[in-house]
Amino acid sequence: MLTSLVIFISTFVYWSIFFKKYEEDQYPLIIVDGKKAPRLSPLSFHINKSDTDCMSCHVNNQIISINDKNFHSMEMPHEFRDNCMSCHILKI
Ligand code: HEC
Ligand code: HEC
Numbered sequence: 001m002l003t004s005l006v007i008f009i010s011t012f013v014y015w016s017i018f019f020k021k022y023e024e025d026q027y028p029l030i031i032v033d034g035k036k037a038p039r040l041s042p043l044s045f046h047i048n049k050s051d052t053d054c055m056s057c058h059v060n061n062q063i064i065s066i067n068d069k070n071f072h073s074m075e076m077p078h079e080f081r082d083n084c085m086s087c088h089i090l091k092i
Contacts, residue, residue: 028089032087045057045066055080058074061075
């Protein structure tokens with residue numbers, strides 16, 4: 001009983017470490033001041049944009065209507081940082 005419990009727990013721990021590593025290989029983890037940079041949802045307005053394009057939506061909270069669907073953009077919580085997409089990587 002105890003042996004199977006130990007085997008079960010070690011298998012579980014092994015696989016959790018394995019999957020965590022797998023995820024990190026796919027997505028580099030970017031942390032600034034202890035906060036994780038959120039990844040970009042793959043919406044049309046997040047693909048192939050310049051920093052100026054990004055700022056036009058994220059300079060403040062806005063409601064953007066695209067194809068009759070409303071999206072709420074949120075104000076950038078940090079100071080201006082060049083090359084947004086070096087930290088905010090597109091989700092795949
Ligand atoms: C057309 C306006 C628009 C542009 C341009 C834009 N965003 Fe967004 N962004 C939004 C909206 C709206 C959301 C909320 C998405 C949702 O509701 O899922 C969002 C969400 C985000 C988020 C939160 C994570 C997420 O995707 O939900 C980050 C970070 C972000 N944007 C950064 C950027 C960066 C960096 C750029 C430039 C490459 C950019 N945005 C360009 C409107 C925009
Ligand atoms: C050095 C890395 C880095 C760069 C470059 C960067 N960001 Fe961020 N961003 C972060 C981190 C980390 C957070 C997490 C929240 C925080 O810092 O308070 C964040 C949060 C955000 C959020 C809030 C997302 C949410 O879900 O609330 C938006 C919007 C955003 N960034 C937009 C931008 C835009 C636009 C640019 C380019 C002008 C940019 N970021 C450049 C690291 C970065």
